[in-house]
Amino acid sequence: MAKKKWWRIIVAMQCKECGKTNYHTSLNKTITQKLELKKYCKQDKKKTTHVSREKLK
């Protein structure tokens, strides 16, 4: 098995408006700063700012 093992963390993208977690993404561990993305929120039915929240496991 030649699987590359990068140290990756799974982060949850949480909507700033309603606090709902809508997306999950994996990041390189070296990126520690908070990530902010404009994503579509199903709850709000519009594009809102989503912030990354580190998820354990």
Ligand SMILES: [Zn+2]
């Ligand atoms: Zn929302």
